[in-house]
Amino acid sequence: xxxxxxxxxxxxxxxxxxxxxxxxxxxxxxxxxxxxxxxxxxxxxxxxxxxxxxxxxxxxxxxxxxxxxxxxxxxxxxxxxxxxxxxxxxxxxxxxxxxxxxxxxxxxxxxxxxxxxxxxxxxxxxxxxxxxxxxxxxxxxxxxxxxxxxxxxxxxxxxxxxxxxxxxxxxxxxxxxxxxxxxxxxxxxxxxxxxxxxxxxxxxxxxxxxxxxxxxxxxxxxxxxxxxxxxxxxxxxxxxxxxxxxxxxxxxxxxxxxxxxxxxxxxxxxxxxxxxxxxxxxxxxxxxxxxxxxxxxxxxxxxxxxxxxxxxxxxxxxxxxxxxxxxxxxxxxxxxxxxxxxxxxxxxxxxxxxxxxxxxxxxxxxxxxxxxxxxxxxxxxxxxxxxxxxxxxxxxxxxxxxxxxxxxxxxxxxxxxxxxxxxxxxxxxxxxxxxxxxxxxxxxxxxxxxxxxxxxxxxxxxxxxxxxxxxxxxxxxxxxxxxxxxxxxxxxxxxxxxxxxxxxxxxxxxxxxxxxxxxxxxxxx
Numbered sequence: 044x045x046x047x048x049x050x051x052x053x054x055x056x057x058x059x060x061x062x063x064x065x066x067x068x069x070x071x072x073x074x075x076x077x078x079x080x081x082x083x084x085x086x087x088x089x090x091x092x093x094x095x096x097x098x099x100x101x102x103x104x105x106x107x108x109x110x111x112x113x114x115x116x117x118x119x120x121x122x123x124x125x126x127x128x129x130x131x132x133x134x135x136x137x138x139x140x141x142x143x144x145x146x147x148x149x150x151x152x153x154x155x156x157x158x159x160x161x162x163x164x165x166x167x168x169x170x171x172x173x174x175x176x177x178x179x180x181x182x183x184x185x186x187x188x189x190x191x192x193x194x195x196x197x198x199x200x201x202x203x204x205x206x207x208x209x210x211x212x213x214x215x216x217x218x219x220x221x222x223x224x225x226x227x228x229x230x231x232x233x234x235x236x237x238x239x240x241x242x243x244x245x246x247x248x249x250x251x252x253x254x255x256x257x258x259x260x261x262x263x264x265x266x267x268x269x270x271x272x273x274x275x276x277x278x279x280x281x282x283x284x285x286x287x288x289x290x291x292x293x294x295x296x297x298x299x300x301x302x303x304x305x306x307x308x309x310x311x312x313x314x315x316x317x318x319x320x321x322x323x324x325x326x327x328x329x330x331x332x333x334x335x336x337x338x339x340x341x342x343x344x345x346x347x348x349x350x351x352x353x354x355x356x357x358x359x360x361x362x363x364x365x366x367x368x369x370x371x372x373x374x375x376x377x378x379x380x381x382x383x384x385x386x387x388x389x390x391x392x393x394x395x396x397x398x399x400x401x402x403x404x405x406x407x408x409x410x411x412x413x414x415x416x417x418x419x420x421x422x423x424x425x426x427x428x429x430x431x432x433x434x435x436x437x438x439x440x441x442x443x444x445x446x447x448x449x450x451x452x453x454x455x456x457x458x459x460x461x462x463x464x465x466x467x468x469x470x471x472x473x474x475x476x477x478x479x480x481x482x483x484x485x486x487x488x489x490x491x492x493x494x495x496x497x498x499x500x501x502x503x504x505x506x507x508x509x510x511x512x513x514x515x516x517x518x519x520x521x522x523x524x525x526x527x528x529x530x531x532x533x534x535x536x537x538x539x540x541x542x543x544x545x546x547x548x549x550x551x552x553x554x555x556x557x558x559x560x561x562x563x564x565x566x567x568x
Contacts, residue, residue, distance in 0.1 A: 105138035113315040133173040140313030153311030155257030163230035197242035206543035234264035235354030248552035256332040319380040339393035343386040351375035371523040371550035396494030468558030475561035501545040505536035
């Protein structure tokens with residue numbers, strides 16, 4: 044196998060190639076995947092009803108209640124200026140969509156508990172890793188997935204310290220050991236919807252696919268808007284469920300092939316039911332916890348009114364019939380129930396250089412006595428973060444994203460592919476960007492691939508400026524953004540408050556695991 048430096052960048056990108064006739068045929072033979080590219084509702088249901096779902100031959104079956112209500116995660120709240128809790132990481136059984144799966148989980152459930160805190164609180168977590176010892180040795184090539192039972196903890200979107208025992212993704216929490224995590228949340232931290240998940244390089248993708256994710260809410264972002272404060276909240280964690288013929292995930296080959304069977308889930312459930320009354324307004328805190336694919340969300344007969352992206356309040360509402368979400372992104376939306384009836388929340392068609400998954404996510408049933416509730420007329424034009432003008436910028440950077448593919452016909456094995464930033468694969472010993480504390484920078488991220496990538500940076504959010512060199516209509520603050528294929532995004536960011544090392548990477552986590560990540564070090568000049 045050639046080393047990454049010896050491989051050449053080719054197009055089309057991996058997924059487009061593997062979806063071609065020859066590539067797909069080779070992939071199916073190599074991976075042993077039996078079935079279609081994605082398990083759609085009709086095909087899966089027909090197969091299970093007939094008792095002939097050969098996509099999952101040998102996987103233990105389990106009851107699937109197709110009328111089960113959406114289950115809200117357990118809520119753990121801070122008190123007296125702290126949230127002191129524990130998280131146990133272990134294998135557990137979970138019945139999902141007609142299958143009994145044995146997966147790595149937090150607290151024996153999917154999703155993990157929702158943590159609710161206030162600005163200025165301290166989050167103190169005792170993480171107990173009860174997974175068995177890793178059976179594999181440390182690989183010579185750190186861009187290859189490894190040590191699936193080692194873990195750590197990442198506060199995604201948090202403007203908090205990346206060092207010590209805080210939001211330090213360089214920590215390794217080994218099986219059979221307990222670890223303390225202590226994260227001080229600044230008093231002026233933007234309030235909103237964030238989340239947490241593992242970020243141990245080599246195992247993060249496998250663990251997130253298993254459902255190791257939870258919501259972290261900093262409360263009070265819309266206390267000044269009565270219509271939003273009056274709306275009941277629901278957390279919706281979106282994921283794709285993948286598993287092998289035994290109903291588990293023990294090798295990276297289970298999640299890598301594009302033909303692996305999968306279906307969409309919400310809060311660890313397949314097509315749960317949400318009930319609302321006519322005229323009722325709800326706030327949905329939607330988190331895309333999936334590992335690879337964008338999801339283009341639509342709710343039959345209803346608009347989705349976005350009030351915040353990536354945990355940061357928008358100055359005004361954005362009403363749309365479809366909402367594109369990439370892995371790692373959050374969207375807070377208001378939904379006003381219409382006339383009585385049944386409506387599907389679904390992923391609809393989207394082209395990200397290959398077809399994004401489509402299919403049902405949840406079923407909304409509108410019934411009962413009307414509950415007239417108004418939507419807010421305005422969000423007041425307020426943003427918790429001060430806009431960055433061009434005159435404030437102290438430095439500019441250019442980053443390029445690219446996929447490396449074999450020169451010979453690929454067999455579809457993940458070892459054949461590497462993903463690069465600025466021509467280099469991730470090296471845990473190399474710092475790629477050194478930035479003085481207090482710097483204000485403008486970054487242009489260029490995607491040279493023929494498929495979209497998803498840029499994410501830790502610690503400091505950024506203000507969108509342009510997409511494909513065209514100014515954006517609203518300069519939203521984000522921490523995760525789609526970088527369009529053969530295109531670019533431009534944003535500005537302040538490196539404030541915290542020194543130390545953290546990472547930027549593609550939040551298509553298979554790309555991160557295979558090299559598309561870099562280290563940033565902020566130092567006190």
